[in-house]
Amino acid sequence: MMILKSQELSRALRAQIKERAALFRQSKGRSPSLAVILVGQDPASQVYVRNKVAACEEVGFKSAHHELPENTDKAELRSLIEGLNADPTVDGILVQLPLPKHLSSDEVISWISPSKDPDALTVENQGLLFVGRPRVAPCTPSGVIELLKHYKISMAGKNAVVIGRSQIVGKPMAQLLLMENATVTIAHSKTADLQAVTSQADILVVAAGRPKMIQSQHVKKGAVVIDVGIHRTATGLCGDVDLESLAGHALAVSPVPGGVGPMTITMLLMNTLKLAESSFPRG
């Protein structure tokens, strides 16, 4: 069974991004820049934000990190985002989710200018993706497509099943697979017979958020399985797929950690760079 690790691909893409960032700096006199906003003190979010800021520095981006207290009100957050929207030296604005309960993530995301939205979560960017003309696409599913291409796993004409229908992973994942000419099915928490659906998949992407829920009986022999899930357990990280149970059964599986995870931040950097490169003139 092939293990679809992303370290080498991620390193190569980041080297490419670093080179393009240097060219950008030479021609525009400033680095591509990402503003990251964290509201509150969720420890997992703090780690994600730290990793994103460090990744920006590694490829020569400027990153500004805005940490706001848990009780930040709507007006304050909106005025920060609108200030960043108006700042011509900011290329990307990322609001780390989840937000504290008193703030609606849909509403907050709607304040971000779509031309500065590297997570591709604004309605405009989701719409562009779903009409097949993405400005940028959400980072995790974009990373899955890059990983499949890197391992030369063709998608055209294949039965692809995506488990999960979130706005950030499942739905855009299905759309990106469709754009690669796969025949796509989305399964979700109300799917009547999950195993009947997943066992038809040549390519199975699992983004359900349920530790090790997918085992060999869900998987067709010779299928490719991509595990998007991330769970912290007492013994370390695990995904939505029980990788060991697929040995000798699946053709290939992406591991957790070391599979999809690192690709997400790499695609965030790529999306920020694309927004920077297309920002002249910004209007």
Ligand code: NAD
């Ligand atoms: P979510 O909770 O928003 O969505 C989960 C989806 O799975 C829902 O659409 C639900 O219908 C479906 N689902 C839940 N239980 C199911 C079941 N038993 N059978 C079939 N479908 C089921 O989660 P999300 O934000 O889409 O993230 C999914 C997972 O991916 C989580 O574990 C999350 O931590 C992980 N994730 C990883 C990355 C990364 O960088 N690798 C990025 C984002 C999310």
